[in-house]
Amino acid sequence: MRKIWDIPGGIHPPENKKQSVDQSIGALPLPDRLVLPLNQHIGAPARPVVKPGDRVLKGQVVAEPHGIVSAGVHASTSGVVESISLHPVPHPSAMSSNCIIVRPDGEDRWIEHQGIADYGSRDPQQLLDIIRLSGIAGLGGAGFPASVKLGPRQPIDTLIINGTECEPYITADDMLMRERPGEIVAGIRILAHILGNPANILIGIEDNKPEAYDALEAALASNSSEGSDIELVDFPTKYPSGGEKQLIQILTGKEVPSGKLPAELGIVCHNVGTTQAIYRAIVLGEPLISRITTVTGQSCAINRNYDVLLGTPVRHLLANNGFDADSCPRLIMGGPMMGFTLENPEVPVIKTTNCILAPSREEMPPAPLPQPCIRCGMCAEACPASLLPQQLFWYAQSENFDRLEAHNLFDCIECGACAYVCPSNIPLVQYYRAAKGEIRTLKQEKIKADHSRQRFEFHKERLERAEAEKAAKREARRRATESARARGAEDDSGITASVATSTEASSTAATSPEAKAPEAGTSAAKATVEDIIMAAKARAEARKASPEQRRAALERGIEAARHRLDSTRQKLADGEADNLGEASLDKLRAAVEDARVKLADAEGKLAKLDLPDSNDSDPADSSRDTGSAERVAKKLGDSPRQQLQGKIAAINNRIAVTEQKLAELTDAATLDALRSGLDKQRQKLAEAQQQLSALPVDTAPAPVESPVQDAAAAAITRAREKAARLAQMSPEEKLRSNLDSLVSRLDKARARLATAIAENADHVETLRTTVVNLESKVREAETKLAQGDH
Amino acid sequence: MTLFPRVTSPHGHAPQRTDQVMLRVLLATLPGLVALTWNFGWGTLINIVLASATATACEAGVMALRKRPVRFYLSDLSALVTAVLLGLALPPLAPWWLVLMGVAFAIVIAKQFYGGLGYNPFNPAMVGYVVLLISFPIEMTTWITPRELLPEGVSLPGLWQSLQLVLPLPAPTDLAVDAFTGATPLDSFKHNTGLLTEQFYQQTPLFSEAELAGFGWEWVNLGFLAGGGWLLYQRIFTWHAPAAMLAAITLLSGIFYDGGSSTSAGSPLMHLLSGATMLGAFFIITDPVTSATSNLGRLIYGAGIGILVFVIRVWGNYPDAVAFAVLLMNFAAPLIDNYTVPRTYGHARAKRATVKKD
Numbered sequence A: 001m002r003k004i005w006d007i008p009g010g011i012h013p014p015e016n017k018k019q020s021v022d023q024s025i026g027a028l029p030l031p032d033r034l035v036l037p038l039n040q041h042i043g044a045p046a047r048p049v050v051k052p053g054d055r056v057l058k059g060q061v062v063a064e065p066h067g068i069v070s071a072g073v074h075a076s077t078s079g080v081v082e083s084i085s086l087h088p089v090p091h092p093s094a095m096s097s098n099c100i101i102v103r104p105d106g107e108d109r110w111i112e113h114q115g116i117a118d119y120g121s122r123d124p125q126q127l128l129d130i131i132r133l134s135g136i137a138g139l140g141g142a143g144f145p146a147s148v149k150l151g152p153r154q155p156i157d158t159l160i161i162n163g164t165e166c167e168p169y170i171t172a173d174d175m176l177m178r179e180r181p182g183e184i185v186a187g188i189r190i191l192a193h194i195l196g197n198p199a200n201i202l203i204g205i206e207d208n209k210p211e212a213y214d215a216l217e218a219a220l221a222s223n224s225s226e227g228s229d230i231e232l233v234d235f236p237t238k239y240p241s242g243g244e245k246q247l248i249q250i251l252t253g254k255e256v257p258s259g260k261l262p263a264e265l266g267i268v269c270h271n272v273g274t275t276q277a278i279y280r281a282i283v284l285g286e287p288l289i290s291r292i293t294t295v296t297g298q299s300c301a302i303n304r305n306y307d308v309l310l311g312t313p314v315r316h317l318l319a320n321n322g323f324d325a326d327s328c329p330r331l332i333m334g335g336p337m338m339g340f341t342l343e344n345p346e347v348p349v350i351k352t353t354n355c356i357l358a359p360s361r362e363e364m365p366p367a368p369l370p371q372p373c374i375r376c377g378m379c380a381e382a383c384p385a386s387l388l389p390q391q392l393f394w395y396a397q398s399e400n401f402d403r404l405e406a407h408n409l410f411d412c413i414e415c416g417a418c419a420y421v422c423p424s425n426i427p428l429v430q431y432y433r434a435a436k437g438e439i440r441t442l443k444q445e446k447i448k449a450d451h452s453r454q455r456f457e458f459h460k461e462r463l464e465r466a467e468a469e470k471a472a473k474r475e476a477r478r479r480a481t482e483s484a485r486a487r488g489a490e491d492d493s494g495i496t497a498s499v500a501t502s503t504e505a506s507s508t509a510a511t512s513p514e515a516k517a518p519e520a521g522t523s524a525a526k527a528t529v530e531d532i533i534m535a536a537k538a539r540a541e542a543r544k545a546s547p548e549q550r551r552a553a554l555e556r557g558i559e560a561a562r563h564r565l566d567s568t569r570q571k572l573a574d575g576e577a578d579n580l581g582e583a584s585l586d587k588l589r590a591a592v593e594d595a596r597v598k599l600a601d602a603e604g605k606l607a608k609l610d611l612p613d614s615n616d617s618d619p620a621d622s623s624r625d626t627g628s629a630e631r632v633a634k635k636l637g638d639s640p641r642q643q644l645q646g647k648i649a650a651i652n653n654r655i656a657v658t659e660q661k662l663a664e665l666t667d668a669a670t671l672d673a674l675r676s677g678l679d680k681q682r683q684k685l686a687e688a689q690q691q692l693s694a695l696p697v698d699t700a701p702a703p704v705e706s707p708v709q710d711a712a713a714a715a716i717t718r719a720r721e722k723a724a725r726l727a728q729m730s731p732e733e734k735l736r737s738n739l740d741s742l743v744s745r746l747d748k749a750r751a752r753l754a755t756a757i758a759e760n761a762d763h764v765e766t767l768r769t770t771v772v773n774l775e776s777k778v779r780e781a782e783t784k785l786a787q788g789d790h
Numbered sequence B: 001m002t003l004f005p006r007v008t009s010p011h012g013h014a015p016q017r018t019d020q021v022m023l024r025v026l027l028a029t030l031p032g033l034v035a036l037t038w039n040f041g042w043g044t045l046i047n048i049v050l051a052s053a054t055a056t057a058c059e060a061g062v063m064a065l066r067k068r069p070v071r072f073y074l075s076d077l078s079a080l081v082t083a084v085l086l087g088l089a090l091p092p093l094a095p096w097w098l099v100l101m102g103v104a105f106a107i108v109i110a111k112q113f114y115g116g117l118g119y120n121p122f123n124p125a126m127v128g129y130v131v132l133l134i135s136f137p138i139e140m141t142t143w144i145t146p147r148e149l150l151p152e153g154v155s156l157p158g159l160w161q162s163l164q165l166v167l168p169l170p171a172p173t174d175l176a177v178d179a180f181t182g183a184t185p186l187d188s189f190k191h192n193t194g195l196l197t198e199q200f201y202q203q204t205p206l207f208s209e210a211e212l213a214g215f216g217w218e219w220v221n222l223g224f225l226a227g228g229g230w231l232l233y234q235r236i237f238t239w240h241a242p243a244a245m246l247a248a249i250t251l252l253s254g255i256f257y258d259g260g261s262s263t264s265a266g267s268p269l270m271h272l273l274s275g276a277t278m279l280g281a282f283f284i285i286t287d288p289v290t291s292a293t294s295n296l297g298r299l300i301y302g303a304g305i306g307i308l309v310f311v312i313r314v315w316g317n318y319p320d321a322v323a324f325a326v327l328l329m330n331f332a333a334p335l336i337d338n339y340t341v342p343r344t345y346g347h348a349r350a351k352r353a354t355v356k357k358d
């Protein structure tokens, strides 16, 4: 007898397995159509290789694996490809995704196929390729492509076959082991060959399946001639013994290190169903086109296991089992502990569908309202991962992500044992899922920020090099400017420059902070600074000039701006005529808009000048003018952080102006242009903010006048950052990130709703609407994403 | 086409509900309550009735003020548990206002001001008890002499007489209150001066008449021990905190028994079976809300309480100390929690709750 280890925690929910094992594995009539999702596994969706109208035979490849972690899809009967389109698929979010829809022709005709009887003489890699092309993904529930799991980099000394099936109600593996033990054992031998004959080969079964145990034992005995060292191990029934990590612990006493794969311990673990499918793929040459699925629950008149063709709509399955939809409060795919509900019975059976559970109301009454957590610790007693679910719940509620990670939230396997025992009926797992989603999103954002910081640092280095090269030139120019200034400060060109650049002064001064930051020890750079201060002083002098002079300068500025606007417009028109790409057109439009803004700005200034009270005696105005040199000087003396803050403020300003305009405009072309201009600004803003966040803290003296940002402002900034990020992403990425954030928002909203309901708060209705809205948004996003998938 | 609702897993639930947990705690107090009533008369029962009514009224009032569903929150029975525990701890025949005040303070201030069930850092019953003990030391230390130790011709007051004593009714004329009030075993031991422990035990009827330690009190404590054992069996709480507390008391009193000298701290049996030891060990420190969270944490928490109880009993100013010890360790519970997070599956060692990862 092999030593068995116990796992901490665990629960003993009513098994409810008896009702579905009375009859042998059955077959169903062909459904009127098969829905084959391209993504029935973890990893990249398969790529369709058929088109609507194509005739396909049973077992024919209809979609090929795409990338390493992927699995192919095969027609599970012969027929005609009706369409490749969006269809609801089994997923907790009730999303739709791309499916190949096949209309069976009723002939059920196989494609030519041939197995390999003498696999023992074949190269494992060749067998792995067959497994991969046969579309085999973990049938136990996770759906991880089997070929990936079987090709680990580490040497494997233990192969574990999982026949635990610890979830209540499900008997698919049980029946498979009872009725087809020979195929399982043959499959195990193939796996052993591929893995280089590991020293230990174990089949783990819970002791509530004696028939399966006996059947396997007999199969092993009759098969022992092939040099058998397969060990059959049974152990006490307890949920969740069948979790991969838990089973490994039970059979070997080892724990899979957090965040690692079992292969690191030299262990590979496969479900009995997967093993059998591999046997069929290798020896018979049959790809994965069917699986054993339990149909059970009191809303079904018949509770039984079927060998179901993949793609069979759940509705078809239910219809053949006397399903009473009215008595069924929820339809579950998988078991009662970890299964998810199906909204739409049209979803197909896929590779991971081990059970369709249609309970009656008495069987699964709606969950009572959650009561407060009394910290009784029953959840911790039940947790197989030795977590403290009550603490996780507490910190999930308060969104204390540091604490959540310190309490190892990510080691939660979402088994639901804690929620099952919680006397207060708190939907704990829901909180954990939401919190995990949120933390993941935050982490992704951080990774992105880190990337751009690196980019920024490279950029900085380059600039510094360039700066050194330019230093000499600047020195010369400074001398020239000084002598020129000595001759007369009211030089016309100076005034023009001052007006034309007035809107840009702040941003140009801060464009590359390090370029203008005082660089100790480099006299050249210092000279540059003085240079700029001088120029600013000169401009300030110029502003002090008489109204007439200022008007003249402004008018010249307007003239220049108008000219620029005309020329950019011309360019845009040319571009449009030349059918330039949309991207370049957008750029041009943005340029036009830029010019327009500047013109408007200049005109505004002129108008202001014309107002009677706007003259030199205006104290604010003049002080602004005289102060400008000091401001520039100050800006240059400022730390890079302050400069960036200034820059951000300026950009924000501009964004606000543009947005204002955007709101007022109706003309589509201009709108587009404005939008793209806006995007550009936002991008700049994001860059500046990233630079700001990238700055080491110590370069910032106490923030001089750091504005107290209220929550709203912060939210706006975040939204803008997001917009900027979105602008840099591909449409696919955009959709995905959008979807991610939506889902995490939805989870959060649901959790809030649950709390609100529990507390009977006033805003329950509002929250409910939010949840509904979010749900529809998620669905929309998913649809879009799916559409973009191929 | 019918769409089915979307519900998150798990789809099943164990039959256990919070109100059932509370109900079992209430049931488990019965043996102790019977022993108290047998030895000290109707007083404790009256305490409990008064306390329960007050607690229900306070809880309902606060819930109504907080605009929460009153019935839903009363149905968790947690207010009743607080009331019953405080009723058990207060001296029998305590005046009605004492009970009212203690319970109101426990429910309104110690529990609801902190956010209600699950959010209170301090054990409400013990907060109520300590507030009373500090404010009304005389009333709080007036105990009853056990029925069978009463002098000849004196008996415990009957139900009506007890009500007359407790409620603002005309006092019973045929009753000399002084005749049946007396010290508790711990109290009298504290005032032992100079006698060897053995001598003291022999000369004091409270001890000399007892089977194990402290006449009457031993049965009360055994009653609570029995109820606690049943709760343990029902897995309402784990053994860690009670076992650690009792072990700490046993160990310390064993060490400081000092062979029964005149400065002895008293025998382990006396410490285990007198005062509120068992009530505390199985009904007070097992209050999950205010105790430490992990099993290791509860060991530390329970041991801390055991040590504090002993220290205050022997060297402090109060004859008994469960309430103070519990409150002090309530303070420490969050800190204990930070350092006693269990080792998670797949991790080489346990982490502190305060570590930050970046």
Ligand code: SF4
Pocket (backbone or CB within 6 Å): A372, A373, A374, A375, A376, A377, A378, A379, A380, A389, A390, A393, A418, A421, A422, A423, A424, A425, A426, A428
């Ligand atoms: S089981 Fe429920 S009530 Fe008890 S501590 Fe855990 S979350 Fe809180």
Ligand code: SF4
Pocket (backbone or CB within 6 Å): A382, A383, A384, A385, A386, A387, A388, A389, A411, A412, A413, A414, A415, A416, A417, A418, A419, A428, A429
């Ligand atoms: S769902 Fe997570 S926290 Fe709850 S028992 Fe399972 S592993 Fe533990």
